[in-house]
Amino acid sequence: MHTLQLNADYTPIKVLPWERAIELVLSGKVVTVAAYPSRFVRSASLALPWPAVVTLRRYARARGRVGYSSRGVFARDGYTCAYCGLQPRGGRRPDREQLTLDHVVPRAHAKDGAVYLPWSRKWVRVSCWENAVTACRACNMRKADRTPSQAGMPLRTVPRVPTPSDVLRITLGRLTVPAEWTPWLPEKWQVTRAEATGVARGAG
Numbered sequence: 001m002h003t004l005q006l007n008a009d010y011t012p013i014k015v016l017p018w019e020r021a022i023e024l025v026l027s028g029k030v031v032t033v034a035a036y037p038s039r040f041v042r043s044a045s046l047a048l049p050w051p052a053v054v055t056l057r058r059y060a061r062a063r064g065r066v067g068y069s070s071r072g073v074f075a076r077d078g079y080t081c082a083y084c085g086l087q088p089r090g091g092r093r094p095d096r097e098q099l100t101l102d103h104v105v106p107r108a109h110a111k112d113g114a115v116y117l118p119w120s121r122k123w124v125r126v127s128c129w130e131n132a133v134t135a136c137r138a139c140n141m142r143k144a145d146r147t148p149s150q151a152g153m154p155l156r157t158v159p160r161v162p163t164p165s166d167v168l169r170i171t172l173g174r175l176t177v178p179a180e181w182t183p184w185l186p187e188k189w190q191v192t193r194a195e196a197t198g199v200a201r202g203a204g
């Protein structure tokens with residue numbers, strides 16, 4: 001069971017374990033703006049609403065880091081092919097089956113496990129945020145073991161290490177998002193949403 005934390009301006013910034021959210025509520029750093037229905041956190045002396053969404057009283061600069069993963073690359077790229085812009089859809093959701101991970105400078109060009117990125121003028125590991133993009137199957141096949149310039153397939157955006165906002169989107173991509181959170185999340189994030197309230201019934 002998790003809690004969504006908003007900044008003082010109500011922009012979402014991170015996901016917390018609910019225990020941490022309770023600590024922040026008790027210390028007065030955050031205020032609960034949405035609670036899981038009919039659920040309370042009880043102790044000997046109090047019963048608090050179970051916080052689904054909390055907001056900081058004071059504005060904080062967003063920070064965050066996330067480990068490299070292919071799912072993270074898809075989420076960072078908005079489930080969109082970095083070459084042709086295709087967004088495969090399965091119903092209303094992104095169809096992840098139709099997406100592949102593409103190493104922008106392919107492994108075949110690596111020297112000692114590193115590749116050179118001309119646009120950022122540095123050597124990086126083959127598998128890293130800056131050398132990985134989302135590609136549809138057709139583009140990945142067409143590009144094969146070539147760089148974008150060799151293939152004549154320019155990137156629509158330069159891949160980068162995720163921003164704090166990307167980190168949150170990636171975190172949300174790993175969860176089933178409770179319905180209580182959805183009013184606070186941008187529609188374009190395409191997170192997988194719960195159909196009804198009270199999703200994570202396991203906790204408590």
Ligand SMILES: [Zn+2]
Nearest residue numbers: 081084136139
């Ligand atoms: Zn494509």
